[in-house]
Each structure stands twice: as C-alpha cells, then as structure tokens.
Amino acid sequence: MTTGSSFLELVSVQKSFGQTLVVKDFSLTVEKGEFISFLGPSGCGKTTLLRMIAGFETTSAGAIRMAGVDVTGKPPRERQIGMVFQAYALFPAMNVFDNIAFGLKIAKWNRRQIADRVAEMLSLTQLEGLSHRFPFELSGGQQQRVALARALALRPQILLLDEPLSALDAKIRVSLREEIRQLQRKLGLTTIFVTHDQEEALSMSDRIVVLDKGRAEQIATPHQLYNAPASPFIAEFVGKLNRLTMVRGAPHTGELDFDGLKVTANSSLHGGHEGARLIFGLRPEAIAFGEGPAGANRLSAIVEDVDFLGSILRLKLRVGNEILFMDQFNNRRNLIPERQAQVEVYFMPEDLMLLDESAGTA
Amino acid sequence: MAPLKPQPLAAWAIFGIAAGFFTIPLIATVIFSLSMKRNGWSFEAYRIVLSDSSFIAAFGYSLAQAIAAVLISTLLIVPAAYWVRLYLPAMKQWVEFITLLPLVIPSIILVFGYLRLYNSASWLPLTSNARSTDALLSFGYVTLAMPYLYRTIDAGLRAMDVRTLTEAAQSLGAGPLNILIRVILPCLRGSILNGAFLTLAIVMGEFTLASLLDRPALGPYLQLIGANRAYEPAALAVIAFSLTWFCMGFFQYFSNWRRGV
Structure with missing residues (x-):
C-alpha cells in the first residue's frame, strides 16, 4: 500500500502496558531524508514510540508504514532499520571489524563485499586503524561511532537513534552530534532521534515532536517550537522562560x-x-x-x-x-x-x- | 566509636590453622604415596597406577562422559537461561528451584528412578545395552551438573545487557539462532568454562550413578583400588588433586584470555 510521498507514517498509533496507556493516538508523517527528534521528559513515551517503529514493541492500535509498506506486525529484522542505542550495545566478544560486519554476514554478503563496506564505514565514521580493537579498548565516543557504522553498514531505510549521546561527556556530545547530523545529511537518511536534551533536539532536527504523557504536544521546526510554542508546557519545557x-x-x-x-x-x-x-x-x-x-x-x-x-x-x-x-x-x-x-x-x-x-x- | 585495631597475630593464627587443616592431610598423603619402597622415597605407587590399563581406561571413560555432559548441558542450559532472562523473567524463580533439585535429591534416588524408568523391560529400555547406558549416565551427569552450570551461565547473562544486545542483533537482521550462536554464546565463554570445570570435577569423582549403572568410570575404579591396595589410593588421590588444579589453571588461563567479555 502506497500513501503519498511520506516515507514513514505513524497512523493513530497507541500503546498500553496493562491498564496504562503510554502512547495515545499518535500520528506523524516523515519525509525521506528528514531528521525528526522526539523530545520530552522521562516517561513521556518517546522511547516506546521509537521501539514501536523498530519493532521491539508491538502497537496496541494504529499502523506504521515505511516506504509505503505496512510494517506494523513485522519483526525488527524485516524492517530494514539501523538502530543506535544509548548503551552502545556493541557485541563485546567481537572486534570493531566484526561488529560492523555483523549485519552484512547475516545478510550473506561475500567476504570481499564485506571488507569493502566495512572499510567504507570505518572511513565515514573516522575509525580507520581501529578495526582490530575490541569494544572495551575504545572510548565512549569511539564506541558510539562503531555503533553508528554498524547501523549504517546495511544501508537501512531509516536510522533510529535512542539517546545515543546521553552516556558521553559534554564535549564529545557536541562534536558527535555535529558528526551525526553531517553524516545524515550526506547520506540523505531518514532519521528519528530520541532525546530529553532540548539543546540536542534544537540543534540537530528538521522537525521536533514534543511529547508529554504519551501525546504529541507540538510537531514543528526548532525555530517555530521555540518562538511560537503551542502550549504552556512546551514554552516552559523548551528553553528557559x-x-x-x-x-x-x-x-x-x-x-x-x-x-x-x-x-x-x-x-x-x-x-x-x-x-x-x-x-x-x-x-x-x-x-x-x-x-x-x-x-x-x-x-x-x-x-x-x-x-x-x-x-x-x-x-x-x-x-x-x-x-x-x-x-x-x-x-x-x-x-x-x-x-x-x-x-x-x-x-x-x-x-x-x-x-x-x-x-x-x- | 574507637577504630578497629588491626590484629595481625590473631589473623595469621587463624590463617595458619585453616591452611594446616587443608595442607597437612595433603602433605601426609603425598609422603605416604612416595613411601611404597622401604629403603626410601619413590614414585613406585604412581608407576603402578599409571601403568594400569584399567586406570587409563577408567580415566578416559570418565573424561569422555564429562565432555559429553558439558556439551549436552551447554546446549540445554544456555538457550533455556537466555530465554527465561529475556522473555520469561517471571518464571526465573521456578527455573532456579528446578535447577536446585539435584542438590536435594540424592544420586541414589536418581539412579533408582532411572533404573525403574529405563530398565530393559520399560517402554524406553536405555539400560538394555552398553551404549545407551552410557547415554543414560551422561544425562545423569547433566542433571547432577545442572545446579552449578545454570548458575554460572545465569551469572554470565546477568553481567551483560542481554536485552539490548539481542535488540541490536535483531535490528541488524539476525534471527534467534544467530543471536544465540554469534552474540550470546561468545560472551558466555568464561561462564561456560567455569561451569565445565565444575562439571568435570563432579563427573571425575562420581561413584553412585556409574556404579549402579555398572559403567567402567573412574569413581568405581578408585573405590576398588582403595578397598584392595595401600599406597596406590594415595597416589591416585594426589593425581586427582593435581588434575583438579590443572583444570583450574586451564580455566583461569582461558577466562583471562576472553578479551574483555
């Protein structure tokens, strides 16, 4: 089923855990190549939404479409997503090369193709020379770059970033967020970024979705969000007021x-x-x-x-x-x-x- | 409150008593095992034990049983522990209870249960020939090793973020089998080796199951020698002790080599 030009569509998505409704009637359309941030306080439902897009959580109601295809009931491995986690989630027993090559081996690429693609990813994420290092031999910033390279290696349809900068120190956060944004622009990759840090969301996003209590309070560009907040909650949550x-x-x-x-x-x-x-x-x-x-x-x-x-x-x-x-x-x-x-x-x-x-x- | 004063003398005295409790019998056994010849110390008892083809056969048999038990246990327990941790956390206490049962049910009851269930007249006559009895013995050892292996593997799973690693692998297109073999199992190498060592120690000295199933394992052999000889059992005890320490060293080496897992 194809629907217009939007690349990712969430249609009246809901999620409840037991009696608690954590995402309420959420709809969003994302264009190809757009960088969208989910911003909100802890417990607002932003990570749950991202996990539903990834397929790690089922939806209680509504539909999710990627490139016109309904993926609502599909498992994560069939969604062609790349995901970067807050805790890096690098495979500890594998070196950098094997971490990046993991998805390619699963997809049964041949050895030559894998070597070429991993080299390309290492160069893209400025990790040349570190391919034989193990995760515990890398700094937090380097580990997150490996996670990014691993997520990008399979050329995903959508890149999902779950608070990828939260575990890093302030200086690395700023430099890595600029790198992520540059990479995303260079590859024209549709990206969903979850954060509770308004500065990150304002500096990186094409559009920001501000969530509160499982609802989208406002979906707008950073400029609109800051200068014309749709509600007192957003005015106070985004920036000092x-x-x-x-x-x-x-x-x-x-x-x-x-x-x-x-x-x-x-x-x-x-x-x-x-x-x-x-x-x-x-x-x-x-x-x-x-x-x-x-x-x-x-x-x-x-x-x-x-x-x-x-x-x-x-x-x-x-x-x-x-x-x-x-x-x-x-x-x-x-x-x-x-x-x-x-x-x-x-x-x-x-x-x-x-x-x-x-x-x-x- | 006055700070606690160090008591070096008392501490050393306790340490000395404890160390003596363990080392004096060991030293006495070593001395006794070397005293077979009247005119001085010799390795005669060791020579006799090691040249006895029955010892080599019994040792080899038990080692093969231990390896089989480790392989079967790993194939059984790793997926089960992983699944419980990831998808059935509410079942964890029940699984822990079940894995503790071999510690409270004596092996004699276990083996009589086996003989009643799998005798040659039963619907699954595992004791009807030597090979199937060997298999039954291996399963018995898997049961005996389960409390230890489950705990070492569960501790290994607890030490890593199983859920996030699984989700990362899923997002890269991996199915459950690939995740288990390529991601989880390599991270558990240290835990499995630890459990394997414990399994080895249990199987090498086990007597009840092997004796009542009438299999030529090391336990019944040790009992037979102990009942009929004087110096050779002491030599066997020292050999068994040395093997245990060798296995511990082997485990230590491999767990240090596991490269940051």
Whole structure:
C-alpha cells in the first residue's frame, strides 16, 4: 500500500502496558531524508514510540508504514532499520571489524563485499586503524561511532537513534552530534532521534515532536517550537522562560498591569475583559539593558544574582515582587553588574507570549 | 566509636590453622604415596597406577562422559537461561528451584528412578545395552551438573545487557539462532568454562550413578583400588588433586584470555 510521498507514517498509533496507556493516538508523517527528534521528559513515551517503529514493541492500535509498506506486525529484522542505542550495545566478544560486519554476514554478503563496506564505514565514521580493537579498548565516543557504522553498514531505510549521546561527556556530545547530523545529511537518511536534551533536539532536527504523557504536544521546526510554542508546557519545557502573571488594564490599547507597572502586549492581545488575569511567557534573551526603542516596555529592576555561564551572562532580576531572568551575551568590554545594583531594562511588546488566557478575573 | 585495631597475630593464627587443616592431610598423603619402597622415597605407587590399563581406561571413560555432559548441558542450559532472562523473567524463580533439585535429591534416588524408568523391560529400555547406558549416565551427569552450570551461565547473562544486545542483533537482521550462536554464546565463554570445570570435577569423582549403572568410570575404579591396595589410593588421590588444579589453571588461563567479555 502506497500513501503519498511520506516515507514513514505513524497512523493513530497507541500503546498500553496493562491498564496504562503510554502512547495515545499518535500520528506523524516523515519525509525521506528528514531528521525528526522526539523530545520530552522521562516517561513521556518517546522511547516506546521509537521501539514501536523498530519493532521491539508491538502497537496496541494504529499502523506504521515505511516506504509505503505496512510494517506494523513485522519483526525488527524485516524492517530494514539501523538502530543506535544509548548503551552502545556493541557485541563485546567481537572486534570493531566484526561488529560492523555483523549485519552484512547475516545478510550473506561475500567476504570481499564485506571488507569493502566495512572499510567504507570505518572511513565515514573516522575509525580507520581501529578495526582490530575490541569494544572495551575504545572510548565512549569511539564506541558510539562503531555503533553508528554498524547501523549504517546495511544501508537501512531509516536510522533510529535512542539517546545515543546521553552516556558521553559534554564535549564529545557536541562534536558527535555535529558528526551525526553531517553524516545524515550526506547520506540523505531518514532519521528519528530520541532525546530529553532540548539543546540536542534544537540543534540537530528538521522537525521536533514534543511529547508529554504519551501525546504529541507540538510537531514543528526548532525555530517555530521555540518562538511560537503551542502550549504552556512546551514554552516552559523548551528553553528557559519567565512566567509572568499580568492583569488586563485598558483592553483597547492592550495595556497590562505588571506588579503595579504598566506594560503593553502586541496588538493581537487588544480586547478582552478588563481585570482578567493573563499568564505570559518571556524569554530571558528578550530582555536587554537600557531604555530600548520607542514602544518598548521599560522596567527598573534590582540585580539579585549573576550567573556567569561562559558565553552567556544570566541575571536574576527582581521587579517589584516578580523575579525575571535575563540573558546577555558575554562581552569582555562590559562590566558585570553588581548584586543589589539597580538597572534599567526593557523588552518589546511582541516578545510577550500569551500562555494562558483562562486564569480568571483578578 | 574507637577504630578497629588491626590484629595481625590473631589473623595469621587463624590463617595458619585453616591452611594446616587443608595442607597437612595433603602433605601426609603425598609422603605416604612416595613411601611404597622401604629403603626410601619413590614414585613406585604412581608407576603402578599409571601403568594400569584399567586406570587409563577408567580415566578416559570418565573424561569422555564429562565432555559429553558439558556439551549436552551447554546446549540445554544456555538457550533455556537466555530465554527465561529475556522473555520469561517471571518464571526465573521456578527455573532456579528446578535447577536446585539435584542438590536435594540424592544420586541414589536418581539412579533408582532411572533404573525403574529405563530398565530393559520399560517402554524406553536405555539400560538394555552398553551404549545407551552410557547415554543414560551422561544425562545423569547433566542433571547432577545442572545446579552449578545454570548458575554460572545465569551469572554470565546477568553481567551483560542481554536485552539490548539481542535488540541490536535483531535490528541488524539476525534471527534467534544467530543471536544465540554469534552474540550470546561468545560472551558466555568464561561462564561456560567455569561451569565445565565444575562439571568435570563432579563427573571425575562420581561413584553412585556409574556404579549402579555398572559403567567402567573412574569413581568405581578408585573405590576398588582403595578397598584392595595401600599406597596406590594415595597416589591416585594426589593425581586427582593435581588434575583438579590443572583444570583450574586451564580455566583461569582461558577466562583471562576472553578479551574483555
């Protein structure tokens, strides 16, 4: 059965363990060559979904199609997938060559073809010269590269990555995620990546599926997800967020009361009932020092704390009774504000994201 | 609370008593085995034992039985333990209970049960000829070795991430048999060798099954020599002890050689 141009289709997929429904009515279409991330907190169902695509878990309802073929009931070995696991899962009694060659031997490639393909994979994953090493003789990053080479050797239809970077240290994680993305682009390989690390998902993905309690909360590009979150959960889960409760002042001007200060939201928020409580999100990087351009919301704040994060300076500001976090790029020419110093900051009305309009009347 | 003071003298005394408990009888046996000739020490008892064709035959027979028991046990227990660990974890306690039964059921009961079930007048007359009785004896040894082999293999499976390795192999197109032979079995080499050594030790000294099934194994031979000779049984005991240590060394060598498994 062929359905449109999508390469992987999940149609109303459900999964329950006993009475617990862990994946609820999940649908997704993935184009060929797309890099999709499943992002969510622990227990949101992202790994279960990946395992259903791989065939390690059966679906309780719904269908999974790969390249137009229904694979819902097929065992993993018939799905032509490549999978990389968080714990590497290299075969401990085999050296690097034999690990990469494993799938090729099962598929009964001849010796010459296997040697050529393994050499190609070693070169692709920059593992030349390590083919005779055993897994315990390799670093975590090298082991995960071998796992990647092994998964790619059989030219899978889809590459499934189950938190492959979680067990690695910070520096290796960053370099390996760039390598994975480059490889994926080079091979044009449809890839599903499971992670709980939003930075990984934002930096690597064409699209991100944010899951919560077994449901897809939003499926969007990283840019859309960060700048136009579909729900308060996503706004708070993806990136750091200031959560502000404001009271609608003059509805016709969009004026809001923020702890006794008058601020304005963008024109889409004009109207509504005076006195209604609204919950807004404001990204820390949307706040800046100074008075800003005309129309900016200006605040006078006390610096409560300063976190130096290298490239970023994160300030904890107190405005009245509210706490705001503000991110600034580190600039060695600027002085770091002292604690308890009074500072003038501003943000633009359009940076306020309305999270909840049903917070009642003040 | 005051820190515990080291008690080197007491510790060494306990160690000395324990070491003496094991080594003094051994040294006495070695000395006795070398005292066959009145005018000094000699290897005469060893020469007599090793030149006795019955000893060589009994030793060879028991060794062959031990190898057969190890092979059958491995073929039986590895897939069973793997399957239970992966797909039937709830059954694990029952399987462990069953594998412990040979330790609580004496071999004499086991062999009488065999004789009742497989005598020449039964529906499966395994004792009707020598070859099928040999097979019955091998199965008996498999049963006796099961508590030890199952535990060593299960410990080996516990030491690796069986589920993820299985899933990795499945994602690469492997079926259950390929996974078991190519992935799981090589990782269990150390455990199987460990269990094989224990099986060897059990089979080489076993008397009850071999005697009551009337097979020419080392156990009945040792009993026969012990009942009729003076110095040769001591020499046989030293040989058996040396063989045990050789097997332990052999196992150690191969388990160190297993390359990070």
